[in-house]
Amino acid sequence: MIRSLTFLAITVGAITLAGAGPSLAADAEQVKAQAGSWLVAPENGAKGCHLTFETGEAAGGHPITGGQTCAAALPDLAGATAWNIGDDDMLAIMDATGKVLLRFGQEEGSPWETAEGDPIWLLPALGDVDHVPSIESLVGTWQLQRPGGEALCQVALLADKDEDGTAKMSLTDGCPSSITDMKLSLWATEGFGLVLMGSEGTALSFDMNAAGNFDKSKEDGGQPLLLIRQ
Structure with missing residues (x-):
């Protein structure tokens, strides 16, 4: 799940050691x-x-x-x-x-x-899923819908990127105002998470499920949503 719109860099060094492993610290x-x-x-x-x-x-x-x-x-x-x-x-x-x-x-x-x-x-682990989602693997058309199956609109996750290297996205007509008002235009992944980002700091976060689709992150609040690959 992505809780930040900027990727967090790992700043600690990684050293491969031979012989005895590092001292235990975990309680x-x-x-x-x-x-x-x-x-x-x-x-x-x-x-x-x-x-x-x-x-x-x-x-x-x-x-x-x-x-x-x-x-x-x-x-x-x-x-x-x-x-x-x-x-x-x-x-x-x-x-x-x-x-x-x-x-x-x-x-x-x-x-x-x-x-x-x-x-x-x-x-x-997420069921039998054997890879993490990448930009390349998710590019395409996705259906934004309610858990009961009510279709709201389609989301196009694009491979094209903006000047900062963030992938672009677009929405089809028919999305509810609660979605369109967010002015979503960019998207990114981290781990099993996917986030749709707006130009004014808004964001809609999703977590991958075992079927390879995405559930709206519970921490975002509001009504539940699904992103289903078309």
């Missing part, structure tokens, strides 16, 4: 909060893989299962066996020898992201 609540199924996938929309973070004890941290499923998409993670959060607040994924395979940093409201090399994101 029991942090470990519990991170436990579950995660998608590790490139920011560019390429296929990723799923890992399960567990709460038990493992060499260097806590157990990971599912590393073998990464062999094709992210071969460096095929040997992942453990994870932890270090005293630098970075999340590390390690192999059985303690070698750090990937290290992630996080800004509030943004996904975990590597800060070295081509960006890779770590996101809570």
